[in-house]
Amino acid sequence: MKPLSVPQRLDKVGLDDLTAQLADGAGPLSMASTTVATNPLAIxxxxxxxxxxxxxNREVVTKFPFDDTEEAARKLQRNTVLLVAILMAEKVTGEGGADVTVAAYRAALAALRQADNIPASGSGESVGIERAVIAVDHIPEYRSPQGLYLRSPRGATISHEAVEVYAKKLLDIPRPQWPLGWRVMGMSPVGLRHDEQFARDxxxxxxxxxxxxxxxxxHARTNALDARWNHSVRGVHVRALTQPRLRLIQSGQQQRDLGEYFAAFPTGAGAPGLDDQLRFVAVTIFDSGPGLAARTxxxxxxxGSATPDQELRAMLDALRKHDTGDQDGLRGLGLxxxxxxxxxxxxYGMIRSGRFRLTRDFRARPYTNGEDNSNKWWGQLRRPSVLAKVRGxxxxxxxxxxxAQHG
Incomplete structure (x- = not known):
């Protein structure tokens, strides 16, 4: 078994190279102290x-400095890959083979305490360009961070009433109560605004x-028999992207339709230029559960016996369920x-689960209720390739x- 090695610059690694390393099992995980990526699909x-x-395997090897717990926690808030690795690990090994498990876990828990919500711009807290809120199901006090769950008399909940944590139509919301949608959109360099368009977005x-x-x-906390996983994480990861068009195109070279999406994205009047400054927010909802197709x-x-064809069909079915025409957007568990x-x-959307990665440029191939044959593969022109299987x-x-786009 070879160690899984996650380098500092993720753009230099093929999108599937890391998971391909796991095909024959895994040795210890070798993690860089920091991770950097322009491609929004890399993290x-x-x-x-x-x-x-x-x-x-549950051993992480890293040179990340854990000596100062608070400083380590601040850095881990902006290194979600390493933070998740520590939360799922049983042993962390530092420089010279030293066992730093206790210090690493202490820093990870401090990071969770400090980052149980996306900070609101203008709150006095540094927002930065990368943030994550993570629910850790095997640590009871971190199962329901306030940024993701509603605090009610019955305890933390994600039932329908919890939508106020995520979305409100009010234009003038007291700053401590900015819903998650506002906080995430506010990570753009434009920041939080009080205009009607921003409120709608x-x-x-x-x-x-x-x-x-x-x-x-x-669906991600238990298996089909409703038995809890021993280790389980779920979270929302956010990155603000402000880059020249050419840089974004180059970052998406390994995912052709992503590069084409950046190349064609309009910036107003006139033809798109390579020097245009583009601004996006990339948001990932991730989990360590059984996968999108598993329950079906x-x-x-x-x-454990499904063929790739059966798995792909189940994934596509999951994307087409609950197509009721309800415009509320707050009902049901479909996508x-x-x-x-x-x-x-x-x-632009990407789903990676099981043996497949589905991508879609929603400008070029908009979603239609029910989806016709032209969107047979979720908007892709060809049948998706079978990849190394991932968990989660x-x-x-x-x-x-x-x-916020300008040339």
Whole structure:
């Protein structure tokens, strides 16, 4: 078994290279102290590689400095891949083979305490360009961070009433109560605004986030028999992307339709230019659960024995369920409303789960209720390739910040 090695610069690693390393099992995980990526799909792919590794091995090897707990916690808040690795690990080895498990775990828990919500811009706290809120199911006090769950007299909840944590239509919301959609949209360099357009965009993003995370809460914490996993994480990872068009195109070279999406994205009047400055917010909802297709397959009696064709069909079915025409966007556990949202904003989506990665440019191939044959493969022109199997699921939305593109 070879060690899984996650380098500092994730853009230099093929999107599937990390998971391919796990094909024959996994040795210890070698983690760089920092991770850097321009490609919005790189970090979610690395997260799933780490989650998949944790099902085979639980030792992390890293030179990350854990001596100062508070400083280490601040750095871990912006290194979600390493933070998740520590949370799923049983042993952490530092320089010279030293056992730093206790110090690493102490820093990870401090990071969770400090980052139980996305900070609101203008709050006095440094927002930065990368943040994550993580629910850790095997640590009771961190199962329901306030940024993802509603505090009610009955305890933390993600039921329908919890949508106020994610989305509100009010234009004038007291700053401590900014819903998650507003906080995430506010990570753009434009920051939080009080205009009607921003309020509408933030509300719609919040609805999509609520649908995705509610799905994760319901389906990723247990297996088909409702037995809890021993180790389980779920979370929302956010990155603000402000880059020249050419840099974004180059970062998406390994995912052709992503590069084409950046190349064609409009910036207003005139033809797109390579020097145009583009601004997006990339949001990933990830989990360490059984995968998007798992429950359907288990219900059909295919536990561990599904063919790639059966798995792909189950994934596509999951994307087309609950297509009721309900425009509320806050009901049911399907992914219909997320796809409507990405179509409305002209976004890009990626799902990596099991043996497949599904991607879609919603500007070029908008979602339609029911989906016709032209969108047979979730908007892709060809049948998706069979990849190395991963544990868990990552759904990434690349969302343009409206009125924030300029050339």
């Amino acid at each position: 979610p792919q690395a997260l799933l590689a780490v989650i998949s590794w944790s099902h085979m 933030a509300y719609n993003l919040g609805k999509a986030l609520f649908e995705l995370f509610q799905n994760t809460h319901e 397959l288990w219900t059909d009696g295919l536990r 219909t409303n997320v796809q409507r949202y990405l179509t409305d904003v002209g976004g 699921t990552a759904f990434t939305m690349v969302v343009p910040t409206r009125s």
